[in-house]
Amino acid sequence: MTAPVPAHILDEAADWLVQLHSGAMADAEREACERWRRQSTEHARAWARAERLMDQLGTLPPALAAPVLERAPERSRRAMLGKLGMLAAAAPAAWIGWGLAQERGWVAEHRSATGERRELQLADGSEVTLNTASAIDVRFSSSERLVLLRAGEVLVHSAADHRPFRLAGAHGTVEAPLARFAVRQDAERTRVAVLEGAVKVEPASAAATVLRAGEQTWMSRDAVAAPAQADAALAWTRGMLLADRMPLAELTAELARYRRGVIDCDAALAEMRVSGAFPVGGPAAVERALSMLASTYPLTVHKRLGGLWIALETKKTGAA
Amino acid sequence: MQFAFRVRMRIILICVAMPTAQLALHQTVHALYSHHHGWLYGWLRKKLGCSDHAADVAQDTFVRVLAARNADAIAEPRAYLTTVAKGILVNTWRRQALERAYLETLTQLPPAAAPSEEERYLILETLQRVDAMLRALPDPVRRAFLLSQLEGMKYEEIAQRLGVSLITVKRYMKQAFLQCLAFQE
Numbered sequence: 001m002t003a004p005v006p007a008h009i010l011d012e013a014a015d016w017l018v019q020l021h022s023g024a025m026a027d028a029e030r031e032a033c034e035r036w037r038r039q040s041t042e043h044a045r046a047w048a049r050a051e052r053l054m055d056q057l058g059t060l061p062p063a064l065a066a067p068v069l070e071r072a073p074e075r076s077r078r079a080m081l082g083k084l085g086m087l088a089a090a091a092p093a094a095w096i097g098w099g100l101a102q103e104r105g106w107v108a109e110h111r112s113a114t115g116e117r118r119e120l121q122l123a124d125g126s127e128v129t130l131n132t133a134s135a136i137d138v139r140f141s142s143s144e145r146l147v148l149l150r151a152g153e154v155l156v157h158s159a160a161d162h163r164p165f166r167l168a169g170a171h172g173t174v175e176a177p178l179a180r181f182a183v184r185q186d187a188e189r190t191r192v193a194v195l196e197g198a199v200k201v202e203p204a205s206a207a208a209t210v211l212r213a214g215e216q217t218w219m220s221r222d223a224v225a226a227p228a229q230a231d232a233a234l235a236w237t238r239g240m241l242l243a244d245r246m247p248l249a250e251l252t253a254e255l256a257r258y259r260r261g262v263i264d265c266d267a268a269l270a271e272m273r274v275s276g277a278f279p280v281g282g283p284a285a286v287e288r289a290l291s292m293l294a295s296t297y298p299l300t301v302h303k304r305l306g307g308l309w310i311a312l313e314t315k316k317t318g319a320a
Numbered sequence: 321m322q323f324a325f326r327v328r329m330r331i332i333l334i335c336v337a338m339p340t341a342q343l344a345l346h347q348t349v350h351a352l353y354s355h356h357h358g359w360l361y362g363w364l365r366k367k368l369g370c371s372d373h374a375a376d377v378a379q380d381t382f383v384r385v386l387a388a389r390n391a392d393a394i395a396e397p398r399a400y401l402t403t404v405a406k407g408i409l410v411n412t413w414r415r416q417a418l419e420r421a422y423l424e425t426l427t428q429l430p431p432a433a434a435p436s437e438e439e440r441y442l443i444l445e446t447l448q449r450v451d452a453m454l455r456a457l458p459d460p461v462r463r464a465f466l467l468s469q470l471e472g473m474k475y476e477e478i479a480q481r482l483g484v485s486l487i488t489v490k491r492y493m494k495q496a497f498l499q500c501l502a503f504q505e
Contacts, residue, residue, distance in 0.1 A: 014498040018490055023474050049504040053497075056446055062470045063433065068421045068447055069454070070466050139437045148441045168438040170445050204442060260379060262386050304346065305353040308382055311346070 005046050012036065013046040055205065055222070111135040112152070115258045115282045117239070122147075125159035131184075131236050132258045132280075153184040155237050171221050172203035181211075182234050189220045193233035241280045241289070245273040248297075252312065259286050261308035268314045269299055348391040352401075353382060360401050381405045418451055419444065453503045457496055464489055465496035 016033050019025055025033075037047040112118040112130040120128045123140055130136065134152025145161060149169040157180045158165040167174045167183055171190045174183060179197030183190060192201050193216035202208035204221040211217055216230040232242035243251050249270040252263040258280050274297060278289040290301045290310065298315040357378060364374035381404045385391055394400045422444055426434065435443060454462050460482060467473045467481065475493070479486045 010498060010501045013501055014494050017497040017501075018493045021468055021475075021493065022490075046501065049501050050497075052504055053500050056450060057469050059446055060443060060450070060470065061433075061435065062472075063429065064422075064425055064435070064443065065447060065450075066466065066470045067425045068418060069451060069470065070463065071421055137441070141437075146437050148438070150441075166438065168441055170442070173438065260383075262383055304350055305357075305382060305386075308353075308379060309349070309386055 005042055005049070009042050009046045010049075013043075013050050017050055059204070109137050111150075114260050115286070117236075117281055122159075124161050124163075124165075126165065127157040127159075129155040129237055131155075149183060149185055149190075151185060153182065153236070155182045155234065156180070172201065172206075172219050172224070175200040175202065175208075182237075184233070189218045191216060191218050191233065193230040195230075195234060235277075236280060239279055239281045239285060241278045243275050243278060245275055248272045248274050248293075248299075248312070251278070251293075255280065255286050255289055259283060261305075261310070263310045263312070265299075265312040266314060269312055272297065345389065345391055349382075349386060352385065352391055352394070352397055356397050356401055357382065359398065360405065363402065364405060377405055377408055380408050384408070414451070414455075415448060418448060422447060453500050454496070457499055460484070461492040461495050464492040468493060 016036065019029065020033070037043050110118070110120055110128075110130065112132060112134050114133045116130075116132060118130045120130070122128060122138055122145075124145055126145070128136065128147065131153035134154060135150040136154060137148040137150060139146040139148065140163075143163060145158075145163050145165045147156070147165075147167045149167055154167075156167060156176065158176045158178055160178050165176050167176065169183065169185045169190050171185070174181065174192055176197070176199040179199050180195040181197070181199050182193045182195070192199065192211060194211050194213050196213050198210055198212045200208045201211050201217060201219055201224055203219045203224050206219075206222050206224060209217060209224045209227065211227050214230055215227040216233055217227050218225045232240075232244075235242045241251075241254055247270065248265050251274055252265050255278070256263040274293065276292060276296065278292060279285040280289065290312075293299060293312070294301050298317075299312045300315050302311045302313060303309075304311065360381060361374055361378040364377050365371050368374050368377070381401055384404050385401070426440065454465065457465070464478050464482060467478050468475070473481070475486055475489045479489045482489070
């Protein structure tokens with residue numbers, strides 16, 4: 001995680017944005033803005049944020065966005081809390097938890113609970129496997145087969161069909177005529193790995209890249225990385241997480257995806273490299289993974305708050 | 321999941337506390353949980369009329385308390401916990417309300433102007449993000465910003481529309497831009 005951009009630089013960037021949108025910026029001022037943003041890497045970073053903001057706003061069709069963003073009613077917190085009763089009454093029958101609903105918006109058609117792996121077959125014969133806490137919408141029409149990845153991680157085996165098969169996520173689209181591939185959507189980027197066949201990975205605002213069997217890549221909204229060799233991206237489909245000298249903090253972050261709550265490790269352990277094939281899936285699998293860690297490495301697993309909080313601490317050795 | 325992942329990463333990265341401070345925090349959160357979790361669950365169950373929701377929100381509340389790492393600074397535990405729980409509920413309600421407003425607006429568009437399915441989804445995601453960014457702004461500031469950015473209005477026109485001075489509009493725009501920039505990573 002990089003250091004935050006200093007407040008005064010963000011302030012200056014905001015000033016430039018105000019001027020930029022006043023509709024009256026002379027050439028001399030534009031040049032001054034250019035000079036401003038080339039002053040340092042931090043200035044450049046601040047401007048990169050400004051550009052990302054402008055990109056985001058630019059993708060919103062005004063006719064659609066204005067009525068939605070300018071609506072007033074929900075802004076009163078008190079009014080919303082008054083509606084708590086209504087909120088509960090409107091909940092769907094198979095409720096899988098506020099944590100998930102909070103992130104997704106609640107109209108995703110197919111979802112998996114935390115720690116659940118779910119297999120689906122779509123109308124055209126394609127198969128989709130959802131990993132923990134994932135959600136998709138399926139939108140097949142006469143002209144295309146579209147799957148929307150609302151959250152999480154999926155394995156797709158697209159069937160042969162005259163219609164193109166596309167998986168759309170927060171950062172871009174994957175087009176996959178007859179292929180087996182996995183997609184994982186995180187906050188800032190999406191990872192795509194191909195098992196069989198080939199897919200086209202197209203970020204929201206950048207050129208596409210072709211990905212072939214055995215390759216994987218990352219994409220954000222405006223960039224896609226060069227294809228690299230696929231690692232253990234698909235181990236989860238067999239209920240495993242493969243670690244090869246992975247920092248413990250990273251491993252616990254991964255394990256935490258499969259359970260509700262927090263997995264902490266103390267500072268001394270965070271960078272410790274661990275390797276192994278760890279079971280993932282439901283609570284029992286994560287339990288086994290934690291036991292494996294405790295028996296292989298110098299750490300103890302502490303469960304607190306009824307299991308909501310798991311803390312890995314350096315094992316205290318006896319006095320020498 | 322993005323939130324939860326970020327929460328966990330933040331926890332892991334903040335994990336440089338001295339051992340004794342960490343122990344104290346553990347004990348505090350533990351005490352908070354044993355003394356108040358049951359009470360919080362009961363309170364939520366009464367409010368929501370559903371035990372499953374209540375259990376989930378109660379859990380989410382404690383996950384947030386853990387993440388905030390400020391448990392030892394809490395003076396009024398029950399007031400604090402209910403505030404966090406309400407924040408979770410309000411946030412969910414907001415997202416649902418935005419999605420409903422979006423779907424309604426979509427139905428009112430003429431077919432020719434309707435975005436493709438895929439675009440609809442991407443737009444919704446962006447709307448949620450932008451809405452979250454602008455949430456904390458006072459109403460006139462937000463309105464001015466949206467009139468400028470979505471409807472392309474000039475500052476003079478906005479000043480007229482909102483019945484304020486041009487300087488005020490520029491002040492609003494600065495506040496909104498600053499908020500958005502601070503929000504971006």
